[in-house]
Amino acid sequence: MAEKVKLLKDCRVFDFSNEMGFFCGKILGDLGADVIKVEKPGGDPSRNLGSFYKDIPDPEKNLYWFAYNHNKRGITLDIETETGQEIFKKLVKKADIIIETFQPGYLKKLGLDYKALSKIKPDIIVSSITPFGQTGPYKNYKGSDLVLTAMSGFMSVLGDSDKPPVRPTVPQSYVWIGMHAAEATLMAYYHRGMTGEGQHVDTSGQAGVTWAASIAPSFYDFNKEIPTRAGSFVTGRSVTGAIIRAVYPCKDGFVTYIIYGGPAGQRTNKRLTEWMASKGMAPDFLKNKDWSKFDIATVTQEEINRIEAANMAFFKTVTKDEFFKYVVEQDMLGYPVNTAKEIMEDEQLKSRGMWKEIEHEDLGEKITYPAFFTLFSTIACDLWRRAPRIGEHNEEVYQEIGLDKKEILRLKKANII
Amino acid sequence: MKRQIFEGIKIAEFAAIAAGPLIGKHMADHGAISVHVESHERPDGFRQNYPPYKDNKPGINRSGAFTICNNNKYGVTINLKAKGGVDLAKKLIAWADIVIENFTPGTMAKLGLGYEDMKKVNPDIILLSSCNQGQTGPHAFHPGFGSHLSSLCGFTYMTGYQDRMPCILYGPYVDHVGVGYGVIAAVAALEHRRKTGEGQFVDLAQYEVGIQFMIGALLEYSVNGRVTERDGNRHGFAAPHNTYPCKGQDRWCVISVFNDEEWKALCTCMGRKDLISDPRFSTVLARKQHEDELDKEVAAWTSGMVAEEVFTLLQENGVKAGFVETMEDMFKDPQLKHRKFWAPLTHPEVGKYHAEGPPFAFSKTPFKIDRHAPMIGEHNEVVFKKFVGLPNEEYDRLVKEGVIS
Numbered sequence: 097m098a099e100k101v102k103l104l105k106d107c108r109v110f111d112f113s114n115e116m117g118f119f120c121g122k123i124l125g126d127l128g129a130d131v132i133k134v135e136k137p138g139g140d141p142s143r144n145l146g147s148f149y150k151d152i153p154d155p156e157k158n159l160y161w162f163a164y165n166h167n168k169r170g171i172t173l174d175i176e177t178e179t180g181q182e183i184f185k186k187l188v189k190k191a192d193i194i195i196e197t198f199q200p201g202y203l204k205k206l207g208l209d210y211k212a213l214s215k216i217k218p219d220i221i222v223s224s225i226t227p228f229g230q231t232g233p234y235k236n237y238k239g240s241d242l243v244l245t246a247m248s249g250f251m252s253v254l255g256d257s258d259k260p261p262v263r264p265t266v267p268q269s270y271v272w273i274g275m276h277a278a279e280a281t282l283m284a285y286y287h288r289g290m291t292g293e294g295q296h297v298d299t300s301g302q303a304g305v306t307w308a309a310s311i312a313p314s315f316y317d318f319n320k321e322i323p324t325r326a327g328s329f330v331t332g333r334s335v336t337g338a339i340i341r342a343v344y345p346c347k348d349g350f351v352t353y354i355i356y357g358g359p360a361g362q363r364t365n366k367r368l369t370e371w372m373a374s375k376g377m378a379p380d381f382l383k384n385k386d387w388s389k390f391d392i393a394t395v396t397q398e399e400i401n402r403i404e405a406a407n408m409a410f411f412k413t414v415t416k417d418e419f420f421k422y423v424v425e426q427d428m429l430g431y432p433v434n435t436a437k438e439i440m441e442d443e444q445l446k447s448r449g450m451w452k453e454i455e456h457e458d459l460g461e462k463i464t465y466p467a468f469f470t471l472f473s474t475i476a477c478d479l480w481r482r483a484p485r486i487g488e489h490n491e492e493v494y495q496e497i498g499l500d501k502k503e504i505l506r507l508k509k510a511n512i513i
Numbered sequence: 514m515k516r517q518i519f520e521g522i523k524i525a526e527f528a529a530i531a532a533g534p535l536i537g538k539h540m541a542d543h544g545a546i547s548v549h550v551e552s553h554e555r556p557d558g559f560r561q562n563y564p565p566y567k568d569n570k571p572g573i574n575r576s577g578a579f580t581i582c583n584n585n586k587y588g589v590t591i592n593l594k595a596k597g598g599v600d601l602a603k604k605l606i607a608w609a610d611i612v613i614e615n616f617t618p619g620t621m622a623k624l625g626l627g628y629e630d631m632k633k634v635n636p637d638i639i640l641l642s643s644c645n646q647g648q649t650g651p652h653a654f655h656p657g658f659g660s661h662l663s664s665l666c667g668f669t670y671m672t673g674y675q676d677r678m679p680c681i682l683y684g685p686y687v688d689h690v691g692v693g694y695g696v697i698a699a700v701a702a703l704e705h706r707r708k709t710g711e712g713q714f715v716d717l718a719q720y721e722v723g724i725q726f727m728i729g730a731l732l733e734y735s736v737n738g739r740v741t742e743r744d745g746n747r748h749g750f751a752a753p754h755n756t757y758p759c760k761g762q763d764r765w766c767v768i769s770v771f772n773d774e775e776w777k778a779l780c781t782c783m784g785r786k787d788l789i790s791d792p793r794f795s796t797v798l799a800r801k802q803h804e805d806e807l808d809k810e811v812a813a814w815t816s817g818m819v820a821e822e823v824f825t826l827l828q829e830n831g832v833k834a835g836f837v838e839t840m841e842d843m844f845k846d847p848q849l850k851h852r853k854f855w856a857p858l859t860h861p862e863v864g865k866y867h868a869e870g871p872p873f874a875f876s877k878t879p880f881k882i883d884r885h886a887p888m889i890g891e892h893n894e895v896v897f898k899k900f901v902g903l904p905n906e907e908y909d910r911l912v913k914e915g916v917i918s
Contacts, residue, residue, distance in 0.1 A: 101705065101709075103701055103704060103705055104704075123697065127697075127701055146729065146749065147733060147737065147749070149736055149737070150736075150737065151737065159729070159732045159733060159736060159737075160729065162732060162736075163728045163729050163732050164728070210876070228848050229848065229851075229852055229874070230874075231851065232847070232848045232851035232852060233847045233848055233851060234828075234847075234848040235848075237828040238828065238831070238832075238833045239833065240751075240769040240771070240833040241769075242746065242748075242754060242755075242756075242767045242768075242769040242833075242835070243767055243769060243833050243834065243835035244835070245767075246756070246765075246766075246767040246835040246836060246837045246838065247835040247836070247838055247846075248838070248843075249838050249839070249840055249842070249843045250683075251756070251767070251837050252837050252838060252839045252840065252842075253683035253684075254672065254680060254682065254683060255673070255680055256673065256674075256677060256680065259674070259677075260746070260755070260756040260757075260758070260765055261756050261765055261837045262672065262673060262674075262680065262745055262746055262756070263746055264668060264671060264672045264682070265671040265672060265741065265742070265743045265744045265745075266667075266668075266671050266726075266727055266729050266730045266741060267729070268726060271725070271726045271728075272693075272726075273872075275690070275693040275694065275697070275725075276693055276871075276872045276873060277873065278697055279539075279693055279696045279697050279700070279873070280871075280873035280875070282697055282700045282701065282704070283518050283543065283696075283700055283875075284518075284875060284878075285704070286518065286700050286703055286704050286707070287518045287878060289704060289707050289708075290707065291516065293877060295875055295876045295877040295878065296875075296876035297873055297874070297875055297876075298873060298874040298875075298876070299872060299873040299874075300848075300852060300872055300873070300874075302846075302848060302849070303849065303852060303854055303870075303871075303872035303873075304872040304873075306843070306854075306869065306872065307535075307689040307692065307693075307869075308682075308683075308686065308689065309683055309684070309840075310531070310659075310683055310684025310685060310686065310688075310689060311531070311577065311578045311581050311582070311684055312683060312684065312840050313581065313840050313843060313844070313867075313869060314565055314577030314578060314580065314581045314866075315564075315565045315577065315840060316839075316840035316841055316843075316844060317577065317581075317840075317844065317855075317866055317867050318565045318566070318567050318568075318577040318863070318866065319565055319567070319568065319569060319577075320841075321565065322839050322840050322841050323683070323840060324763070324839075325680075327673070327677075327678065327680050327681075328678045328679065328680060328681055329681070330660060330681060332564055332565065333563070333564065334564070335564055335566070335569055335571065342660055342664075342669075342681035343664070343669060343678050343679055343680075343681055345678070350664075350669070350670070350678070350679055351664075352660065352661050352663075352664035352665075352669060352681070354658075354660055354661070356562075356658070357562050358558060358562045360656055360658075361562075391562075392562055393561070393562055393563075393564065393571060423655075424652055424655050427654075427655070427656065429656065429657060429658060429661055430661055431657065431661045431662070431664045431665040432664065432665070433664045433669045433670045433679055434664060434665055434666070434667050434670060435667065435670050435734075435740045435741075436667055436727070436730040436731050436733065436734035436740055436741055437734055437740050439665075439666070439667055439724055439727065439731065440731060440734060440735060443650075443651055443652070444646050444647070444650045444651055444652040444653075444720070445720070445721070445724070447649070447650040447651055448647055448649065448650050448718070448721065450721065450724075463732070463735060463736055464735040465728075465731075465732070465735070466721075466724055466725060466728060466731065468721070469694055469697075469721060469722055469725050470694060470698045470715060470716065470717045470718075470721070470722065471647070471648075471715075471716040471717075471718075472698070472701070472702070472713055472714070472715050472716075473713050473714040473715070473716075474705065474711065474713055475701055475702070475705055475713065
């Protein structure tokens with residue numbers, strides 16, 4: 097088979113983002129773009145976020161940095177100095193895309209906003225990512241994962257009904273926002289290819305997390321109903337208001353099984369009953385049930401509770417692994433509640449080539465990462481390089497934009513890079 | 514008129530529920546012509562079995578889930594099982610630049626509509642297949658819905674509290690992750706076609722895009738051998754960092770404090786300057802250590818406040834705070850209004866409703882939401898006669914024979 101194409105190899109991106117925007121450049125990097133992460137001299141503050149390689153609190157061993165800045169080269173630059181601003185402009189001349197997450201108005205103050213930059217490079221794409229957007233009443237407000245999970249509506253449908261709303265423990269808002277920003281940035285790049293026209297892209301963090309709440313808005317929009325959190329249960333599947341269990345304890349953890357209607361749901365319910373019967377654990381009312389007539393949209397809570405009580409007793413006798421094997425074999429809907437360990441040991445992901453080791457020379461070790469987000473027939477989507485160390489590519493990148501070695505040394509001494 | 518990004522791009526969707534159709538919606542919001550294919554024999558699953566329905570009355574054209582995923586589109590019906598159905602589908606595929614499908618792997622090929630079949634009628638077609646676990650591998654043929662995938666991808670295990678059952682995320686969460694990546698993949702394929710004239714087959718697995726959002730926990734395991742456990746709203750090195758009760762029924766604010774400066778600002782807003790130098794709370798480490806007591810102090814203050822007021826007061830003073838917006842709040846949110854996020858539309862059966870705009874705004878190529886989600890088969894005539902070019906007699910015959918059904 098012919099080698100796959102590095103689609104964005106001629107696309108140079110300077111990434112001035114903080115942790116809210118890291119994922120955007122990472123995704124463009126997955127598709128082969130030359131993404132150059134720009135940090136303040138001394139390193140980005142985000143290198144102290146999250147956890148560290150073997151718990152050694154060293155900015156060069158930060159896992160958050162590894163996770164979201166691989167497939168990028170790295171340079172340092174202080175854009176608050178005049179010389180730094182001059183260099184910024186030089187970078188722009190050699191850039192296709194600038195990603196930035198500064199507070200709205202900050203770049204304008206430095207004379208480096210889209211308007212100014214488009215005078216230097218008319219077809220530049222500036223992709224701005226902020227908690228609430230570039231304009232509007234909340235534009236100066238600050239964001240955190242918690243704030244954006246709450247303000248996007250996502251949190252209102254998450255958590256136990258008798259406890260406060262909760263966020264996913266592995267923060268989700270910045271990956272949502274980064275993914276949408278990558279979408280928009282790539283759309284702008286495609287548009288530039290078609291028309292020669294660059295533009296400014298304004299991604300809002302708050303708006304970027306809304307799809308995490310799926311179709312919840314339509315309940316309010318259509319019927320003024322307000323969906324709420326329901327813990328381990330799914331809601332809104334029945335016009336009777338019945339809620340349906342989505343997590344069951346099993347022998348060694350939890351499994352997700354949900355009573356559904358439709359052809360796949362009916363098949364699943366029927367086969368579970370058969371499985372339970374084969375172990376002598378199916379009550380008569382289940383054995384006698386005509387699942388082909390089962391309608392999830394009109395089922396009552398009483399009936400659901402009765403079925404779930406029987407399921408509950410049965411699942412306690414099976415392991416996650418037994419459950420997983422059975423549902424796959426029997427073409428049923430359902431999965432184990434996986435931990436990170438089980439994901440990394442999963443046969444399907446292995447067979448697809450999901451895991452790739454990459455050398456971290458300074459750690460003397462290889463680290464395993466997910467290698468791609470999608471398989472294309474001719475485009476390469478891959479893990480190309482580990483995240484950069486602080487200023488690792490200063491010399492090579494600054495030479496590429498036309499600075500000579502002497503000048504680079506002078507800038508280093510002045511702590512501009 | 515300004516040129517839209519996907520002007521001239523034609524999409525045929527053999528797709529249902531969220532994962533496939535929303536890719537088409539997002540592209541149609543930016544100018545693509547997207548045709549949603551279903552049939553009366555097999556309507557989109559969101560039209561039935563999936564509330565809400567307008568006024569809680571089920572009906573094939575009354576689904577909120579369907580309308581929120583399909584604005585700006587044309588809706589047609591082809592019975593792929595009828596004689597001549599596949600031929601008609603091929604005519605639509607010949608017309609299209611991109612085909613989006615999200616059947617179980619192998620289904621399209623069995624119908625005679627696999628990638629190779631498509632290439633015969635349209636050599637540079639882009640086929641985006643979005644499925645559960647991928648087109649290849651030991652679990653390729655296993656069907657699944659978004660909520661199940663939330664568990665397979667680890668989200669369920671890592672949401673909630675350790676002393677309680679894990680919480681399931683709302684709706685088909687992973688489908689929506691697949692939508693964002695689906696648009697990225699489609700644009701990448703278009704860009705490749707722009708450069709080379711070549712089409713593409715895209716094999717997008719929900720499971721694989723889902724774990725992209727888990728990468729932090731995956732590295733924690735691959736590097737440190739640690740399984741990340743669910744931990745409520747707690748944060749490794751920020752405190753307070755939680756949801757706090759406010760005035761009214763089920764009203765909540767969120768406050769996240771990452772450093773001493775923000776802590777001082779919070780105490781000042783609370784009228785509790787005494788807490789700033791309280792040895793239990795004076796440093797991040799101390800606050801983490803006494804987090805339960807800290808949460809009580811903060812909650813005592815927020816309980817007497819209106820959630821929206823906590824948000825604005827704290828934000829005006831530099832503290833990263835917000836409130837838990839319900840779906841009602843989302844429709845009233847002044848910032849989203851400012852961004853024209855909820856786009857008003859009128860639907861023949863539903864009446865007035867709103868479509869959801871994109872989370873990004875382009876300075877030169879604004880989005881345009883101007884068509885309600887189609888009623889089933891609403892655009893058969895315009896699509897098959899005008900877009901595909903069927904003569905009137907043939908169209909009438911196909912309707913009579915139940916191919917256009």
